[in-house]
Amino acid sequence: MRLILLGAPGVGKGTQAQRLATERGIPQISTGEILRDAIKRGTPLGIQAKSFMEAGNLVPDDVVIGIIRDRLSRSDGADGFILDGFPRTVAQAQALDRMLLDSGAGGIDYVVNFEAPNQEIISRLSGRRTCPDCQAVYHVEHAPPRQEGRCDKCGAALVQRTDDKPDTIAARLKVYDQQTSPLIDYYRERGLLRQLDATAPIDSVYRNLRSLVQGTKSR
Numbered sequence: 064m065r066l067i068l069l070g071a072p073g074v075g076k077g078t079q080a081q082r083l084a085t086e087r088g089i090p091q092i093s094t095g096e097i098l099r100d101a102i103k104r105g106t107p108l109g110i111q112a113k114s115f116m117e118a119g120n121l122v123p124d125d126v127v128i129g130i131i132r133d134r135l136s137r138s139d140g141a142d143g144f145i146l147d148g149f150p151r152t153v154a155q156a157q158a159l160d161r162m163l164l165d166s167g168a169g170g171i172d173y174v175v176n177f178e179a180p181n182q183e184i185i186s187r188l189s190g191r192r193t194c195p196d197c198q199a200v201y202h203v204e205h206a207p208p209r210q211e212g213r214c215d216k217c218g219a220a221l222v223q224r225t226d227d228k229p230d231t232i233a234a235r236l237k238v239y240d241q242q243t244s245p246l247i248d249y250y251r252e253r254g255l256l257r258q259l260d261a262t263a264p265i266d267s268v269y270r271n272l273r274s275l276v277q278g279t280k281s282r
């Protein structure tokens with residue numbers, strides 16, 4: 064199964080990608096996580112990406128395309144993968160098409176577009192807490208950890224992402240409208256787009272996502 068999860072920041076892509084990737088035994092490839100890890104480790108990539116991410120802007124296309132090219136060359140994606148947060152511009156989508164064509168391994172099965180109103184998205188992002196060590200995602204109301212402020216999986220203290228502050232959320236939503244939403248038509252024209260109502264509770268969204276992608280098998 065080769066999937067792209069598309070949708071505005073905070074709509075729930077990462078939450079669902081983690082569950083589906085675990086169930087299917089394939090990697091969840093999140094450019095946001097790769098970039099946050101680089102910032103944490105202070106690598107040249109992290110230093111380059113930090114100011115873009117803190118302002119809610121996209122990291123330049125050539126940087127993220129390079130990340131994905133490296134990541135897809137690893138053997139753990141041979142049976143499929145879930146792309147979460149990539150592509151985010153038409154240039155990134157075109158580069159991905161070329162990469163998959165060159166690899167000779169076939170294209171994307173589906174692009175699932177997560178839909179929810181901005182008001183719901185803002186509430187999800189404002190209440191999100193993440194684990195800085197294992198990247199698990201929580202919400203203070205909708206998906207709270209068993210012990211307040213502690214990750215269920217590894218026990219680390221949960222944090223609020225620096226880009227989950229009101230001004231940066233507004234900037235990210237604007238960037239999504241201007242630069243990422245054109246991908247909806249890009250993939251619709253190619254017959255790959257599937258729409259998913261992301262407003263329901265997490266378990267219902269997961270059931271609907273599974274039935275949308277049911278026909279796709281591991282390769």
Ligand code: AP5
Nearest residue numbers: 072073074075076077078094095122148187191202205265
């Ligand atoms: P990235 O990390 O990809 O952030 P994003 O797309 O903005 O998405 P999020 O991780 O914020 O949200 P999500 O949809 O995964 O929602 P989640 O499941 O966490 O990117 C960060 C930055 O990196 C970008 O701004 C950019 O600078 C850079 N970047 C990354 N990729 C790039 C690229 N390709 N090109 C250029 N730059 C790039 O859920 C949100 C909250 O809601 C959680 O608290 C969760 O518990 C809760 N929740 C989830 N589902 C539900 C539900 N159904 N009901 C109630 N609550 C729910």
